[in-house]
Amino acid sequence: MVEVTDVFVAYRSGAEPVMALRGADLTLAAGERLLVAGPNGSGKSTLLRVVTGDQPVLAGRVEVGGAAVHAMDAGERRRWRARALGFVDQHARRNLLPELDVRDNVALQLRLTGTRTAPARARAQQTLDRLGLGHLARADVRRLSGGEAQRVALCAAVAHGPALVLADEPTGELDEDAAHQVYGLLEAVAAEGTGVILVSHDPRSDAFVDRAVRLRDGRLAEEWVPGRTAVTQVADSRGWVRVPGELLTTGGGRTASWTARADAGGLILHPAAVTPAAAPAAAPSSAAATAVPASGAALVELVAVDAGWGGRTLFTGLDLTLRPGSWTALRGPSGSGKSTLLTLVAGLTDPRGGRVTVGGTAWAALDREARADHRRRWLAHGLQRANLVETMTVAENVDLAASLRGRVVEDAKVEALVARLGLAAQRGTPTGVLSGGERQRASLARVLVSGAPVLVLDEPTSQQDDVSAARVVAALEGATRAGAAVLVASHDPVVLERADVTLEL
The missing domain is CATH 3.40.50.300 (P-loop containing nucleotide triphosphate hydrolases)
Structure with missing residues (x-):
């Protein structure tokens, strides 16, 4: 067919x-x-x-x-x-x-x-x-x-x-x-x-x-x-066979070339030369320290929050507190209100009832301009769909996210951040030609470079393979160690297993 x-x-x-x-x-x-x-x-x-x-x-x-x-x-x-x-x-x-x-x-x-x-x-x-x-x-x-x-x-x-x-x-x-x-x-x-x-x-x-x-x-x-x-x-139509990389390591080094011969209807490969393995690179430093309060005071508080739209009620009487270094996951069926809760925390929508406070200030007390200023200081929001300038490279997108918050991040730290997310080879590539998973990680890099005390993420691993999902989780763990509070909606067991608290909606 x-x-x-x-x-x-x-x-x-x-x-x-x-x-x-x-x-x-x-x-x-x-x-x-x-x-x-x-x-x-x-x-x-x-x-x-x-x-x-x-x-x-x-x-x-x-x-x-x-x-x-x-x-x-x-x-x-x-x-x-x-x-x-x-x-x-x-x-x-x-x-x-x-x-x-x-x-x-x-x-x-x-x-x-x-x-x-x-x-x-x-x-x-x-x-x-x-x-x-x-x-x-x-x-x-x-x-x-x-x-x-x-x-x-x-x-x-x-x-x-x-x-x-x-x-x-x-x-x-x-x-x-x-x-x-x-x-x-x-x-x-x-x-x-x-x-x-x-x-x-x-x-x-x-x-x-x-x-x-x-x-x-x-x-x-x-x-x-x-x-x-x-x-x-699988051999392609030209006869090329890609041998998995994990099979090409012998004696602790990477085999540079091979000899091949037919044998009893099969094909046998023998290493011709071995290149010693390079010493592992030092772990890259974080792009920027997260600016969080010195005390353990709550970064986000929801008190008796009701939410819904039209005639539909999503949740009522919800209480939630996020403190520095915490990781809170939201789990529930599609349509249960996970993304709505994230937008409430980000001050993008208002609850039907109750109070949402970020950095000690209630969103209800702020007009649109004041909300934008407060959000820029306290919070970074990663949407389900990657939010990128497609004509700009990965590095340029990350630099732009930092500059919009008045931050200057050294090129070496941007390089380290994108490398941690597996995007070193794509650093100079326009984001419009990246795969869906690469775009999702580039969007996460923009969130992380913000240095915001609160990171709000919606399904950050939905387009990631296993290795890339592990990179995403490791990067978020680094942010929590630096003191950021992570709030993430996800169905991915890798993300949910890492959470300190899981809220069922």
């Missing part, structure tokens, strides 16, 4: 191009459920955009259902996508039109393919009901939680019965029950013959897919069947 053969893709980054795919290959059968895994920046999201036809290729072939996607003109590609493709973006709200309610957003693709309004809405309602979202049919999409928006976007992607569904991190921000519903809907559409390609770091996806592949450095490197121990190294 899908055949991607020897595809190359490059992005412009300053004077030099960045190779996102380097001879990538991929196949998918009708009705197959395929997981595409890999480290942040390995080319996963780019590969999906290649399959949709949104990303031009420098070389190679892309065929879906016998159609040569790489050779289509804009009009052909638009008509083909409307008919044959369902796509769920990493950022679900990109799939939703704010001027339409939930039901009409889900019905939109059906309407674009010629279905009349009444049957399109009926089909949309059926799809929403399958994910337990029927009660939101007439809701304003701007009022949805992140998890609700993600599930509505999935409904919109499958309601018109496409031959192929592509989903980029569809469960990264979902609780256990909501994720199970998403995988159940994808499993149902696959049973009807629809092919599903899933890009995810979610370990729960293993139980859903038939087969998994891993990209490394823009090439297909490994393949396995979840539940089985064997992971096979």
Whole structure:
């Protein structure tokens, strides 16, 4: 059904191009459920955009259902996508039109393919009901939680019965029950013959897919069947095999070159030369010390707080105190009010009742300008969606975040901060060409460089692989050791296990 053969893709980054795919290959059968895994920046999201036809290729072939996607003109590609493709973006709200309610957003693709309004809405309602979202049919999409928006976007992607569904991190921000519903809907559409390609770091996806592949450095490197121990190294269409780095270390050093010979139907590699391992680098220093009060006085206090919107109540009588060096996690189903609570603490919205105090000052006592000044001094807020200037490099974005708070941070400390987050190689890269996980970490670097006493974060590991998630947690641990209070909404066990206090909503 899908055949991607020897595809190359490059992005412009300053004077030099960045190779996102380097001879990538991929196949998918009708009705197959395929997981595409890999480290942040390995080319996963780019590969999906290649399959949709949104990303031009420098070389190679892309065929879906016998159609040569790489050779289509804009009009052909638009008509083909409307008919044959369902796509769920990493950022679900990109799939939703704010001027339409939930039901009409889900019905939109059906309407674009010629279905009349009444049957399109009926089909949309059926799809929403399958994910337990029927009660939101007439809701304003701007009022949805992140998890609700993600599930509505999935409904919109499958309601018109496409031959192929592509989903980029569809469960990264979902609780256990909501994720199970998403995988159940994808499993149902696959049973009807629809092919599903899933890009995810979610370990729960293993139980859903038939087969998994891993990209490394823009090439297909490994393949396995979840539940089985064997992971096979994959040769691409040119015969290249990427050997895992952990297998290339011998005698404490890194092997620089190898000899290869065929043996009894197999291939044997022998090290030809060994380069002694370099001494480990000293741990980089923090970009800047966190400016927190000397005493253990509360940095944030919520007293008898009530919150909700429209006719919906999210929580009532909530009390919460954050002190220097604390790590508090918010956990709960999608739509339970986690993101709302973060915006209350940040002074971006007001509660229906109760008091929210940051740095000893209640937000209710401040006008808009005074809130901005107070927020700049006391708090840094990391949103679900990375907040970056896309034409600026990672380092420039970090410098900008510091300068907006009147802070001057040495270049060496910026370099150390981005290195701690695994972005040393991307330091001079415009953030607009980074992967979703890299963008998320660059946004976190902006939060950390602020030196704010209170760090408020919404799903900071939702797009991270295991190694990168560990880097995020380590960086936040460093901030708490320096005295910052961390408040984080997350479904990720790695984040929740580190918390001193977990608040269930």
